[in-house]
Amino acid sequence: MSSHRTPIRVLLVDDHEMVLQGLRAMLSRFPDVVEVIGTAGDEAGAVRAVTTDRPDVVLCDVRLRRDSGLDVCRAVRAAAPDTRVVFLTVYDDEQYLYQALRAGASGYLLKRVDGQELVRHLENVQLGDIVIDPGLAGRVAAAAAHVRRGEFWPGARLGLTQRESEVLALLVGGLSNKAIAARLVVSDDTVKTHLRGLYRKLEVNDRGSAVAVALRESLFH
Incomplete structure (x- = not known):
């Protein structure tokens, strides 16, 4: 600690x-x-x-x-x-x-x-x-798992790229930047770049607001 x-x-x-x-x-x-x-x-x-x-x-x-x-x-x-x-x-x-x-x-x-x-x-x-809570986060992440390569992805109608949508799904699941980087096998800086892009497109300034937009728009349900 x-x-x-x-x-x-x-x-x-x-x-x-x-x-x-x-x-x-x-x-x-x-x-x-x-x-x-x-x-x-x-x-x-x-x-x-x-x-x-x-x-x-x-x-x-x-x-x-x-x-x-x-x-x-x-x-x-x-x-x-x-x-x-x-x-x-x-x-x-x-x-x-x-x-x-x-x-x-x-x-x-x-x-x-x-x-x-x-x-x-x-x-x-x-x-x-x-x-x-990890149990709740797991259920939310599972609901977001329908994002598939080559298919229409959640967030496309809001201008998000497929990778930005994947990052947003993991945000909704409660993962930190470091955990997202590990899950997607990219660097922390790459995650930060994707976050800046999706914040701009969703017109928000922080993680909580991005999650709120995802939930309001029912992107992963």
Whole structure:
């Protein structure tokens, strides 16, 4: 696990006190990497906290008793655009994943994740990656696997080349640049070139927005 000059500042949002206590205890084992700066149980509390404390990451359940976690994500992103939101939930549902990414989330993880895995995912989010539970990512990637050489490919109608479409499919599957390069047997720089091209054609500026367009346009379903 890589080290950071300063710990990643995390706000926990959940409406179950036992969950909040458990997460705080789990993350406290990694004080050099993660610092829990506070907790909240609803949208209003989350917005107050991010406005005041400006955490790096908000770790939030997708469903709360009084609010939708998706609404929390939108409100947090509006109040503090530099703060990333990662969902941590029991809901193993692709539709929630798609909705989370459309809402601007940087990750969707399941509560079966262990402490070391969670911290690793938070590190990747801090580096700008989109993180998705491996089981869910595998199902999404499988749905995108119909891209075949010589056939009409998803994204062609948006101006994407076949290789750009393949890169976008792997983005939707939650793969990092390095993992995409390994899967396609190309260099990291080549992946970055393809990303710049598909960002320009989709009129977006980042990975999350590109994934949101792919899901909105149902390119891989």
